[in-house]
Amino acid sequence: MSVTAAQGFRASGIAAGIKSNGNPDLALVVNDGPDHHAAAVFTSNRVVAAPVIWSRQAITDGRADAVVLNSGGANACTGAPGFQDAHATAEKVAGTLGLSALDVQVCSTGLIGERLPMPELLAGVDKAAGELSEDGGDAAAVAIMTTDSVPKTAVVSGAGYQVGGMTKGAGMIAPGMATMLAVVTTDAVVDPATLTEHLQDAVRVSFNRADSDGCMSTNDTVILLASGASGVTPDPAQFRAELTELCSSLARQIIADAEGASHDIAITVVNAASETDAEEAARAVARSNLFKTAIFGRDPNWGRVLAAVGTTDAEFEADQLDVSINGVQVCRAGGIGDSRDLVDLEPREVQVLIDLHAGEQTATIWTNDLTHEYVHENSVYSS
Amino acid sequence: MSVTAAQGFRASGIAAGIKSNGNPDLALVVNDGPDHHAAAVFTSNRVVAAPVIWSRQAITDGRADAVVLNSGGANACTGAPGFQDAHATAEKVAGTLGLSALDVQVCSTGLIGERLPMPELLAGVDKAAGELSEDGGDAAAVAIMTTDSVPKTAVVSGAGYQVGGMTKGAGMIAPGMATMLAVVTTDAVVDPATLTEHLQDAVRVSFNRADSDGCMSTNDTVILLASGASGVTPDPAQFRAELTELCSSLARQIIADAEGASHDIAITVVNAASETDAEEAARAVARSNLFKTAIFGRDPNWGRVLAAVGTTDAEFEADQLDVSINGVQVCRAGGIGDSRDLVDLEPREVQVLIDLHAGEQTATIWTNDLTHEYVHENSVYSS
Incomplete structure (x- = not known):
């Protein structure tokens, strides 16, 4: 169930034609609320991809209504044109779903140093929006795969609420592929500042402790969305432990899927x-x-x-x-x-x-x- | 000619039986003076081999009369018994050549975490002392090889004096082999403090800029001996440039001999x-x-x-x-x-x-x- 395990979320994953092999390559995750609280952690690399520059700025107000993710291209080291592509993607999602572009997070993964095929991507947004569903979490998890051999999802049940997530990334990564992306959702009621604190703490001991080959990506992003749809305000320590458990599960799945590895x-x-x-x-x-x-x-x-x-x-x-x-x-x-x-x-x-x-x-x-x-x-x- | 290109030096390299394959594994370099000035740079690893602990202390007075080097075993992570082995080796060289043990530098290279075969090593010192010669530099360079495919030596001629040296180490190193050792000799007249300054400067831009696999050894050592036998006091800037040229040549030879490498x-x-x-x-x-x-x-x-x-x-x-x-x-x-x-x-x-x-x-x-x-x-x- 991935990112749609929690109430208040819809998702989809489709083939937009960004990947030359025709595999799914575009995912959409939408938070229908009532809350639209969000937090994110981005790569600490100083060379960052265009979507990271966009998303890092857009999430500063603690709100995100949707996340659009593409595989098949990292949109990194693409200069001002690449940033315009990321911006255009957010605008397209916003226009299609009736949102503000600044409430759309954008994530890309794939080869560094190539422009994205924007006509295919923008048309794909329409298609992905048309397929949004409360059961779409698994399809979204498939659409963000690059060299991953399996989709990677996890769900942890809290006391009256759910925490679910998806990630992509293989421990041993293929040429130029930016490493990992993750989206985590919950229907618990948690304010943005607390979300940020919990997420930073959880990422520190989960994703940041998975070190397959010491190579830090330009695109790494973990986004946490809270819809509040359960109406339950969790115990902070309990919620942090559950979030950490979920992130650790996703991080371990990345290490376990390192295709080149034997141990x-x-x-x-x-x-x-x-x-x-x-x-x-x-x-x-x-x-x-x-x-x-x-x-x-x-x-x-x-x-x-x-x-x-x-x-x-x-x-x-x-x-x-x-x-x-x-x-x-x-x-x-x-x-x-x-x-x-x-x-x-x-x-x-x-x-x-x-x-x-x-x-x-x-x-x-x-x-x-x-x-x-x-x-x-x-x-x-x-x- | 390696370490015997400069006047005032004798060297030898013999098979002591430390390596199981019978290849040469023990080298001796002796400075006959009149000066016995010396400087050294050691690994900055905090886990250091027993011979490094010995040599680092012994060279603090700026004097070294001889260097004994063995391949076939790093004598690293061997605790107090390993330090006693390094000490016993220095004492044996001192006794054989009529020197003070504190004027003997000891270097080892090979597998970490194993004791050296001391009976073979100590008997080898007698044999190596008996073969010391003013033409022994090449034999010494062979005896310090581990996975090196070729011996590595270089000579730079100054204005009335020589700077010569040998090193060992393959860019891609074999299991547990401690990385690199080098001995450089000169018959120029240079005081120990100046030698140290020149050596640190030369090592910084030569050996320390060869980074084959990012793995820092427990045994890395570069020793510079000055006999003063030429009677020539070099221009400091000129000498530093020559020493840097020599060290750079040796460092490049290490990179070029990386057996596993194709570029x-x-x-x-x-x-x-x-x-x-x-x-x-x-x-x-x-x-x-x-x-x-x-x-x-x-x-x-x-x-x-x-x-x-x-x-x-x-x-x-x-x-x-x-x-x-x-x-x-x-x-x-x-x-x-x-x-x-x-x-x-x-x-x-x-x-x-x-x-x-x-x-x-x-x-x-x-x-x-x-x-x-x-x-x-x-x-x-x-x-």
């Missing part, structure tokens, strides 16, 4: 002096090509874990570091621990546990191994 | 507000797996260049960025430039030029593409 790796740092330290140390390991190729080769190479942790500013003493891989403590106090021969790296799931012995904070980064298939997917296909 | 890539950032900005932006591109796989696939994917530059704190405006690849300006003012079809990526050498339009500073980072062979070398071989 899903959870890198958990414990006993860090701060959560930032824990995240920095875990991310350094997640970005080590040497560590990631070792896991692909089923080699529990803990020396590469330490070499990566050693590049960070996290608080630790090198002679106190402990590392376990899939439950075997291969490194103890910065030196040789139990035999690496005891580690079983056949399963797809890999757990790396790093103890900094410097405090009480924890963070987990999810990543994949670096495989021949990753190199293949990102080099062979023309773009 | 050598020079990423040059121009018109940056500071040299730090230029280096940060170039390094971000050099570390983008998406960019590196694109070059492997002969795809001039400039969107991935901009996406990488966008993650940095360098001063620039996104709509002013220009990017040229092998002479074709594929990105102009942050948008679409000349056709990417004009770019020829068949040659091994690739030039990426990024103009930040924010100042007058420049930096070049040398890197390689990300290939199937990189994944193969770093995953398939057991370690």
Whole structure:
């Protein structure tokens, strides 16, 4: 049910002809209210796509009535003409649905550095508007796929309200494809400022902790819409936990769908002096090509874990570091621990546990191994 | 001639039995003076190998009489016993040659997290001492090789003196192999403080700008020895330029010997507000797996260049960025430039030029593409 699990939302997904293969490539999500509260988190990349520039500005008032998303083109690095395309898309949606253009969020995903085929896209908006339905969430989730092998949706039920969402993105992404988009909806009654706070908190520990290949996109966007249609005002802590659970589910689906990957790796740092330290140390390991190729080769190479942790500013003493891989403590106090021969790296799931012995904070980064298939997917296909 | 091109130096390289395949694995470089001035630069990794801990401390007085280097084992993450091994190695060299152990630098390279075979290593020191010769530089360069396909040496002639050196390290490195070691010698008369200043400056723009896979080693070491045997005190600016030329030659040899690579890539950032900005932006591109796989696939994917530059704190405006690849300006003012079809990526050498339009500073980072062979070398071989 995806983005239409919550009351007050309609959605659709259609083939507008943006993708050359004729697959669905345009999705529309509409919030029928009564509330039109919204929050969003965008890429922190300083080179941002035209739709991000549009949406970031348009959502500053905390209101969004609709989201239009296209796959088949990122509309990034397209200059002023690209921005006019994003603007024209918002105007078209607004005109078709009787909204203000500034209440329309625009998201694009696909190759960077190419203009969108605007005639097809604008005609597609009419078609998508005609197919809007309260059961359209699944069709919308399909229309935003690029190299994804499956649509990615999740629903969490609250006390009298629903939180649902969809996302796209493959851990190992294809040439020039901007990484991830997500739309989350709820029929809970939550004001925009609170929505923003909850969303930033949830994204921080979910999407922002999925680091498949360390490459930050120009288009990443997570939008949260609240219709208030349930009439229920949720307990803030409860709602935040549910939103985090939903975002984590979507983020894990991205990692699990990394087509080039043969292992899903959870890198958990414990006993860090701060959560930032824990995240920095875990991310350094997640970005080590040497560590990631070792896991692909089923080699529990803990020396590469330490070499990566050693590049960070996290608080630790090198002679106190402990590392376990899939439950075997291969490194103890910065030196040789139990035999690496005891580690079983056949399963797809890999757990790396790093103890900094410097405090009480924890963070987990999810990543994949670096495989021949990753190199293949990102080099062979023309773009 | 490598480290014995300058007067006052003897060297040797022998097979001590540290490597299981019987290849040369122990090198000795001795400075016979009259000066015994020395400077060194070590890895900035906070997890450092035992020999780095020893050598870093031993060289603080600006004197080194000998350097002993072994391949076949990094002696990293080996705890207190590993440090005792490094210390014992220095003592053995000192006893054999009649030196103080604190004037012996120790370097190791190979797998992290394994103890060295000390009986073989200590017996090897006797053998290496017996073979020391003024022509031994080439043998020493062979003995420090790990996955290197060729020994790496360079000589620059100054006005009445010589600067020579050797290094090891392959751009795409094999499992657990600590990355690079280098020994540079000169018979010029230069005091230790000046040597240190010159070496730091030269390393900054040579070895530290070779970034094959973004993975910082626990063992990286560059040692500079000055015998003063020529009796010539060089012009400081001239000497610094010669030393930089030598270090750059050695660093380029490391990149060129990246066995897994099919392209050598020079990423040059121009018109940056500071040299730090230029280096940060170039390094971000050099570390983008998406960019590196694109070059492997002969795809001039400039969107991935901009996406990488966008993650940095360098001063620039996104709509002013220009990017040229092998002479074709594929990105102009942050948008679409000349056709990417004009770019020829068949040659091994690739030039990426990024103009930040924010100042007058420049930096070049040398890197390689990300290939199937990189994944193969770093995953398939057991370690």
